[in-house]
Amino acid sequence: MSTYTVRFEDNNQEIIFAGVMRPRQTKELDDVRDVFERALTRVSGTLNFNFKRLLKANNVAFQEMVSLFTSVSKRRPELKVRVIVSSVVGWAARKFKIVGAISPNIQVEQYDQTFYPGQGVLENGSFISILRTQTKMTWRHERNILPRHGMAEGKEVADICCGIGDFALLLHKEFKPKRLVAVDHAKPSLQYARKVAEEFGIKEVEYIYGDASALLLDSNQFDFVTCRHSLQVFNKPELILKELFRICKPGGRVYISNEKNSHCLGEPRAASIAWTYEEVARLWAHFEMDIELGPKSRRYLQDTGFDDIRMESIMVTNLDGDPKDFADVIQAWEDVYAGEMAVKRGDTPEFISRFRQGFQDHIAAALHPKGYAGWPIWIASGRKPL
Incomplete structure (x- = not known):
């Protein structure tokens, strides 16, 4: 059974497929060919075929897609085909x-291998320790904040x-x-x-x-959609917000x-701490991530269409x-930013040594009996209009 959609987007020169495509005969794909013919008369440079949301397809559908790719090479040899x-x-x-x-004109791109520049660092398991300890600190605030935002x-x-799902488990509880x-x-x-x-015997979270x-x-x-400490990781957060709005x-x-990491602070050793977190912001920017996004949240929500x-x-x-948390x-x-990301950027040992010292000074401020250490977070929500 086929329950799919196909459409052409002029702006991206992209034919987009979604759903389940299981035709018994190729004539059932006349609508796909119609969209393809219309696209072929309007594109230049590259024609994109987007399969990111096509959940299933049988061999009849697959072979028809391949025939469309090859027909571009024959009818419009100057065009390139990009299969996403x-x-x-x-x-x-x-x-x-x-x-x-x-054909050399056909390129297949598994786009989510590189769909944001810092992905290799952030998805290899290094961040599990950060996520686990962060949630311990933020939940005591958020459990009271969430109802003010509609939860x-x-x-x-x-x-x-x-992430590691701890926030979802806390929401469930x-x-x-x-x-x-x-x-x-x-x-x-x-x-x-x-x-x-x-381990906790919780089966209700999907x-x-x-x-x-x-x-x-x-x-x-969904009545309520959360996305925490994540838009700052993507080089195109507006694409994520568009999806949050849709669902x-x-x-x-x-x-x-989201955070504004350059505003992390501590006493004593304030100057060293301030320098290090300004460098954190620059480090993330090198990987096209924005750990300064927090105060920009209102603008991003408005631009997406929320009220x-x-x-x-x-x-x-x-x-x-507990200050130890x-x-x-x-x-x-420190382990990820100075240990992995700074090395990947190619920073000198001298820089990394000073970079690490700022984190150690922040730890000292957190544990000092008269010290103070702070980490600012901006929380925002928007309503999808009726």
């Missing part, structure tokens, strides 16, 4: 990888870029949602999340491997949190419970 697949939709990544051998019992909730779906693109994080949920910029979730199905029900809310925007900031500090967060930052 995603690891999230496994069949397409497997089957289309051989298509590039048909309540009995809602259908999606936690996008869920505190607010008892009717349904809770948690999505992430990092397989090590999802494996960890499923393991923890199993953990899904997915791409936040092309979610395999239906439109208008949210009219009248529902999208809740985001009734609510925004507030919190300062997570060493006074929020905060010291653990800072140590996790």
